[in-house]
Amino acid sequence: MKHLFILLLCLPLWGLAQQQQANYICPPCGRACDSIIHHAPGVCAHCGMALMPKDTAKPVTYSICFYLYDGTEVLDFAGPMEVFSYAGFKIFTVGKTKAPVTVQGILKVIPDYSIADAPPANYFAIFGGDDGIATNDPEVISWIKKRDATTEGYFSVCTGAFVLGKAGLLDGLTVTTFHNSIQNLQGAVPSAKVLNNVRYVDNGRVITTAGISAGIDGALHLVARLRGEEAALRIAKHMEYDKYVPEQGMQVKR
Amino acid sequence: MKHLFILLLCLPLWGLAQQQQANYICPPCGRACDSIIHHAPGVCAHCGMALMPKDTAKPVTYSICFYLYDGTEVLDFAGPMEVFSYAGFKIFTVGKTKAPVTVQGILKVIPDYSIADAPPANYFAIFGGDDGIATNDPEVISWIKKRDATTEGYFSVCTGAFVLGKAGLLDGLTVTTFHNSIQNLQGAVPSAKVLNNVRYVDNGRVITTAGISAGIDGALHLVARLRGEEAALRIAKHMEYDKYVPEQGMQVKR
Numbered sequence: 001m002k003h004l005f006i007l008l009l010c011l012p013l014w015g016l017a018q019q020q021q022a023n024y025i026c027p028p029c030g031r032a033c034d035s036i037i038h039h040a041p042g043v044c045a046h047c048g049m050a051l052m053p054k055d056t057a058k059p060v061t062y063s064i065c066f067y068l069y070d071g072t073e074v075l076d077f078a079g080p081m082e083v084f085s086y087a088g089f090k091i092f093t094v095g096k097t098k099a100p101v102t103v104q105g106i107l108k109v110i111p112d113y114s115i116a117d118a119p120p121a122n123y124f125a126i127f128g129g130d131d132g133i134a135t136n137d138p139e140v141i142s143w144i145k146k147r148d149a150t151t152e153g154y155f156s157v158c159t160g161a162f163v164l165g166k167a168g169l170l171d172g173l174t175v176t177t178f179h180n181s182i183q184n185l186q187g188a189v190p191s192a193k194v195l196n197n198v199r200y201v202d203n204g205r206v207i208t209t210a211g212i213s214a215g216i217d218g219a220l221h222l223v224a225r226l227r228g229e230e231a232a233l234r235i236a237k238h239m240e241y242d243k244y245v246p247e248q249g250m251q252v253k254r
Numbered sequence: 255m256k257h258l259f260i261l262l263l264c265l266p267l268w269g270l271a272q273q274q275q276a277n278y279i280c281p282p283c284g285r286a287c288d289s290i291i292h293h294a295p296g297v298c299a300h301c302g303m304a305l306m307p308k309d310t311a312k313p314v315t316y317s318i319c320f321y322l323y324d325g326t327e328v329l330d331f332a333g334p335m336e337v338f339s340y341a342g343f344k345i346f347t348v349g350k351t352k353a354p355v356t357v358q359g360i361l362k363v364i365p366d367y368s369i370a371d372a373p374p375a376n377y378f379a380i381f382g383g384d385d386g387i388a389t390n391d392p393e394v395i396s397w398i399k400k401r402d403a404t405t406e407g408y409f410s411v412c413t414g415a416f417v418l419g420k421a422g423l424l425d426g427l428t429v430t431t432f433h434n435s436i437q438n439l440q441g442a443v444p445s446a447k448v449l450n451n452v453r454y455v456d457n458g459r460v461i462t463t464a465g466i467s468a469g470i471d472g473a474l475h476l477v478a479r480l481r482g483e484e485a486a487l488r489i490a491k492h493m494e495y496d497k498y499v500p501e502q503g504m505q506v507k508r
Contacts, residue, residue: 043434074339075470075493078332081358082466085328091360100364104335106345108364110354179494180297211494212336216329216467239329240433240465243497 023054062226063090064155065121065147067140067163068111071130074104075212076157080125083219086235087227094118096140104129115143120150123222128158128178128211135166144169154206155222157215161208165189173203174252178211200249209249220244316480317344318409319375319401321394321417322365325384328358329466330411334379337473340489341481348372350394358383369397374404377476382412382432382465389420398423408460409476411469415462419443427457428506432465454503463503474498 024038036044037054064084066077084091095101095111102108113119124147126134134140144167156164161177164170165188174193177185186194195201200209200218202225209218220241224232229246236244278292290298318338320331338345349355349365356362367373378401380388388394398421410418415431418424419442428447431439440448449455454463454472456479463472474495478486483500490498 073336074332075329075336078328081360082327082329085358085360093361104339106335106339107347108366110362110364112362211492213470213493213495238465239467241467 063121073129076127079216080219126160317375318377327383330381333470334473380414
């Protein structure tokens with residue numbers, strides 16, 4: 001009887017302790033703070049994103065391979081890299097070899113992998129710029145084709161679409177590319193329907209975006225598809241890309 | 255008389271030849287195509303920008319130093335790099351040392367220079383992310399101060415403003431930073447007026463921008479100031495950043 005009395009006395013204290021021990025995490029952002037457990041709601045001091053109760057978080061991890069070549073347009077890949085990073089994607093870069101790649105003629109980047117040792121990824125991303133370096137390289141095109149069996153989806157920005165086209169991945173699809181290259185892509189992939197004046201086109205397995213900055217919108221769209229529109233809008237707000245408009249691209253009916 | 259007749263006969267042909275020899279160049283974009291002379295109007299096959307008559311082009315070259323540290327936000331610097339590249343700026347990157355810098359926890363970048371050998375530049379640019387790595391490094395702050403005599407202007411994106419603040423460059427100015435860091439910057443630089451809800455603030459010598467993607471707008475604004483609004487709008491259109499709105503930032507009256 002005495003023990004039951006003590007137990008009843010302790011119950012409210014136990015409840016209070018449980019409440020105080022509620023755990024919060026920041027939305028998966030691919031950084032060190034992903035592993036930090038916070039014991040009160042608020043904002044992550046590291047990445048600045050609003051904390052969420054740990055139990056409601058579902059950190060499914062998607063991997064994405066960023067193929068970079070000399071002359072890749074810097075914003076083409078950096079915009080999506082920023083978006084996918086905050087969406088908790090595991091991002092890695094691949095060059096033809098492991099030698100540094102100079103993007104935009106300026107930035108020297110060391111690829112994580114070469115085409116000889118790059119692991120598979122859920123998504124394969126390719127970007128514009130001097131895209132002929134990749135499009136006209138049979139080894140690179142062959143490597144992309146070989147990965148197809150383990151690649152769930154493709155994501156191209158700007159003239160990166162020409163690389164996917166050369167690999168036969170745009171045949172029969174509705175797609176887009178850089179505004180000055182619409183006709184050229186139509187010539188390169190006659191069976192595709194190449195649209196102008198659209199930020200991105202989502203065919204399900206293949207997303208192509210318009211030029212340079214449109215990669216940001218396409219990446220936010222992919223995040224919306226995988227994690228929900230709320231997640232995409234939260235990232236857009238965090239990036240102060242307050243101009244992101246859901247559904248501004250085109251979703252091809254399947 | 256016979257010679258005069260031949261001369262008169264040849265004049266129209268000479269005029270035609272002159273017309274055919276008219277020279278065109280692409281707007282300076284910092285790439286190899288800057289040196290190509292075209293003999294007909296149209297679009298540069300390399301960078302896709304509309305060609306302009308060579309005589310009307312005034313390719314003043316500005317240099318800009320991009321300081322990068324581990325944890326720099328990738329879009330913070332890549333957006334302005336894209337803009338300044340098309341504006342023909344000479345861009346170089348600097349790390350504390352020449353060791354590779356990992357930006358966004360993902361991208362391995364080899365800096366062009368270290369703080370020991372970086373040349374002077376017209377502009378000094380600094381970006382957000384794990385900015386404490388630079389802000390709390392006395393050697394880096396001292397190096398920025400030492401360059402002040404040869405630096406015409408400063409450009410910060412996001413929490414890069416904290417680095418400029420630590421170097422005493424924001425004292426008494428109206429500035430902005432990442433939306434979650436407004437109060438912190440006000441605390442760090444009490445004499446500054448830190449604004450929220452503005453894409454960028456231009457004090458003349460110092461431009462600070464809001465978070466991450468706002469660096470694109472701030473860079474376009476600087477290009478507009480140096481090369482005219484038409485040049486900025488041409489670059490924005492080329493980048494398909496059709497959402498750039500001139501005067502969306504704040505110009506502090508001088």
